[in-house]
């Protein structure tokens with residue numbers, strides 16, 4: 001199971017459910033920084049979509065990274081015990097959003113100005 005946290009980081013925590021053993025792997029800060037100062041990224045910052053950046057620039061950065069040993073690029077933690085968050089309770093109730101009229105699982109429903117509303121309509 002993959003749980004994407006969207007923290008804006010270049011890291012993963014790999015954990016086994018059966019014994020809660022985990023390891024965290026992250027890209028070293030200097031590697032991320034170097035990537036953001038690459039020719040590819042300067043093209044992206046100029047507003048050029050990825051598919052239109054000169055492939056040579058992409059290949060250049062790729063070769064630089066792929067040819068280096070893992071330990072120069074990645075930080076690997078010691079093995080530790082990972083506490084899995086409790087599984088959310090399933091919701092068997094649905095309500096109708098009072099703004100858009102669509103059905104929404106009750107546990108995702110919000111109250112806005114006294115109305116039962118879905119997440120997009122809640123404005124959060």
Ligand SMILES: [Zn+2]
Nearest residue numbers: 097100118121
């Ligand atoms: Zn709605």
